Amino acid sequence: MRRGKSPASAGHAGQLTRRAAAGAIASAGLIAATGLTLGSAIQAPPASAAIKNGNYDLVPRQVADGVWFVEGAREYFTQDNGGDIVNCVLIETDAGMVIIDTGVSLKYGQALRQAAASLSGLGIAASFNTHHHPDHWFGNQVFADRPIYALGETASLARAEGDGFSDGMYRLLGNWMRGTETTPPTQTITSSSITIGGRIFVLYPLSGHTGADLALLDKKTGTLITGDLAFYERAPTTPHADLPKWYEALDALAAVEAALIIPGHGPEDRDGQSLEQTRTYLTWLETGLKQAAAEGLDMVEIMEETLLPDAFKNLGAMPQEFHRSVSHLYPAIERQAMPLSNL
Amino acid sequence: MKLRLGRLGLGKLGFALALQGVVALGTATSALAVDDTKVKLDDPLKTGMFAYHQKLILGDPDKITFDERVIVRAPVSAEDSLNVPVTVDATAIADVRRIVLFVDYGPIPKILTYWPQRAQPKLSFRFKIDQATPVRAAVETTSGAWHVGHTIIDAAGGGCTAPAVAYASDDWEEELGKVYASVWPDRGRVRMVVDHPMDTGLAGDIPMFIIQKLQLDDLDGTKLAQIDLHEPVNEDPAFTLYFEKGALKDKLRIHGRDNNGNPIDAIASAQVTQ
Ligand SMILES: [Zn+2]
Numbered sequence A: 001m002r003r004g005k006s007p008a009s010a011g012h013a014g015q016l017t018r019r020a021a022a023g024a025i026a027s028a029g030l031i032a033a034t035g036l037t038l039g040s041a042i043q044a045p046p047a048s049a050a051i052k053n054g055n056y057d058l059v060p061r062q063v064a065d066g067v068w069f070v071e072g073a074r075e076y077f078t079q080d081n082g083g084d085i086v087n088c089v090l091i092e093t094d095a096g097m098v099i100i101d102t103g104v105s106l107k108y109g110q111a112l113r114q115a116a117a118s119l120s121g122l123g124i125a126a127s128f129n130t131h132h133h134p135d136h137w138f139g140n141q142v143f144a145d146r147p148i149y150a151l152g153e154t155a156s157l158a159r160a161e162g163d164g165f166s167d168g169m170y171r172l173l174g175n176w177m178r179g180t181e182t183t184p185p186t187q188t189i190t191s192s193s194i195t196i197g198g199r200i201f202v203l204y205p206l207s208g209h210t211g212a213d214l215a216l217l218d219k220k221t222g223t224l225i226t227g228d229l230a231f232y233e234r235a236p237t238t239p240h241a242d243l244p245k246w247y248e249a250l251d252a253l254a255a256v257e258a259a260l261i262i263p264g265h266g267p268e269d270r271d272g273q274s275l276e277q278t279r280t281y282l283t284w285l286e287t288g289l290k291q292a293a294a295e296g297l298d299m300v301e302i303m304e305e306t307l308l309p310d311a312f313k314n315l316g317a318m319p320q321e322f323h324r325s326v327s328h329l330y331p332a333i334e335r336q337a338m339p340l341s342n343l
Numbered sequence B: 001m002k003l004r005l006g007r008l009g010l011g012k013l014g015f016a017l018a019l020q021g022v023v024a025l026g027t028a029t030s031a032l033a034v035d036d037t038k039v040k041l042d043d044p045l046k047t048g049m050f051a052y053h054q055k056l057i058l059g060d061p062d063k064i065t066f067d068e069r070v071i072v073r074a075p076v077s078a079e080d081s082l083n084v085p086v087t088v089d090a091t092a093i094a095d096v097r098r099i100v101l102f103v104d105y106g107p108i109p110k111i112l113t114y115w116p117q118r119a120q121p122k123l124s125f126r127f128k129i130d131q132a133t134p135v136r137a138a139v140e141t142t143s144g145a146w147h148v149g150h151t152i153i154d155a156a157g158g159g160c161t162a163p164a165v166a167y168a169s170d171d172w173e174e175e176l177g178k179v180y181a182s183v184w185p186d187r188g189r190v191r192m193v194v195d196h197p198m199d200t201g202l203a204g205d206i207p208m209f210i211i212q213k214l215q216l217d218d219l220d221g222t223k224l225a226q227i228d229l230h231e232p233v234n235e236d237p238a239f240t241l242y243f244e245k246g247a248l249k250d251k252l253r254i255h256g257r258d259n260n261g262n263p264i265d266a267i268a269s270a271q272v273t274q
Helices: A015-021 A106-119 A150-175 A243-254 A274-296 A299-305 A319-339 B007-034 B050-054
Strands: A063-065 A067-070 A088-093 A096-100 A124-127 A146-149 A193-196 A201-205 A213-218 A223-226 A261-262 B064-066 B071-072 B084-089 B096-103 B110-115 B120-126 B135-140 B148-155 B179-184 B189-194 B211-217 B223-229 B239-241 B249-258 B262-269
Touching: A067 A106, A088 A106, A088 A201, A096 A106, A106 A150, A150 A201, A201 A243, A213 A243, A243 A274, A243 A319, A274 A299, A274 A319, A299 A319, A299 B084, A299 B120, A299 B262, A319 B189, B050 B239, B071 B135, B071 B148, B071 B179, B084 B096, B096 B120, B110 B120, B189 B262, B223 B239
Parallel strands: A096 A124, A124 A146, A223 A261, B064 B148, B179 B262
Antiparallel strands: A063 A067, A067 A088, A088 A096, A193 A201, A201 A213, A213 A223, B071 B084, B084 B120, B096 B110, B096 B135, B110 B223, B120 B239, B135 B148, B179 B189, B189 B239, B211 B223, B211 B249, B249 B262
């Protein structure tokens, strides 16, 4: 077959436009739905971004003995929420605070470290990144004086895709990102548990939301921190999803005896509903897209004509997140639905 | 060496080149004095680019108007900037000869020309977007009058939005020209994905390498529809074509070639279990 010469490398021209483009483009026109909830038990009020006078105003909520978290807005990234859309967990140990996920920016990381300091005078012991999506580790810069743990694959994905993510975050969040330098995790997790300051963390190396997703169990309180393997009252995101692996990961998490689940996005969950809701949604999504492919629908038709079931239409970031998932997942699904037709 | 330029690489170069493209077009605009179009239109989107494209892409037609009956549907924001889905629907307009798709801003503004022949004047496709831009569909009827519709797509992108995997695929040669397709006679539609790298020619030293033409025929040779591609649309381009219910038989032929002369030839069939 005839084709032109191939290059040795792709270059990185987009970098030049990043800062110039920061904030120049308005955020997406879709407004995330608010006002929940499904009929499940104890629910905190739907979180909106904790923003005061252009600063993150993070107030940790205690959910177990020595366990706090700050809940992000159940939305997509916007200038209004400053990217404060993710859950970060703070756990007290004898060696200082353990931070699980560091937020979206330098500024967020600083606010998180300040919040940690207000809870413990011992400083920071260590941090973890559950996976390589930017809202979970772009605050690392602030915690880089202490070990930052992640799965090996997460660290390589962070190194490979960090700059691309950074371009996107500067475009979406503008000034909120000022000063943020991508700082990938430094310590690779190789064991199935780790003890920090006398507190034992059981580590679950899983995948499905991305190529590598870490979940942690705080042995002392039975608090399970799932990263983005579980979403609750906020639509799951799928830009790097592998659905069969994600279902397996949900099975593994459901088998953990947890007293409390802190999902990657959304409120704490004391009865496993977050795992169930995530699984039900992903299953509905996959089944629906396969059905659409069998019926010969194109992507715009699916986005515009799909009626979201009652159980999902009020999840945070709907219907925007559904539209995004059609873009992520449909090309592979439609291809499998149509046979190879060459002569 | 058959290393493929990754998706991310192409996209990034595209962003930078797009800015240059606008500057260049801006300069050309004044040099060509484009406001001397035969028909003066008041562009509702006021991009300052329409008259230029009216002249250079559409050939400065004698009859042209903006027309809400030409519907362009797309997401308001491009999730994957390399694969933005668009559906153009001109079924409210009679006697359509062709539909020309183009963007106001981009290094290669003209996207494709659709000749519906026996199909409905309606098409779904995907394309690579370089920046926030209107997408215009200019519909020419057999009488030579043009009707223009549009929508705006934001290319803001985002964290998880950035086209993720800069993978270097080394099997493009084996996949080249493979057609995955189906016909739905009862629904009056044909869908196809054609494997092709669709290089822009804008990145590094890879020359433009694109499918130029796709033709759909009945097995008896009757022409059903034709797509001419003027730019790389997207990698492994995907199309949905629409017909009256029952107008299609269970099989039809899809054929064409790329600009290097590689042929594409396939028979799309209705699936047994639909
Ligand atoms: Zn994530």
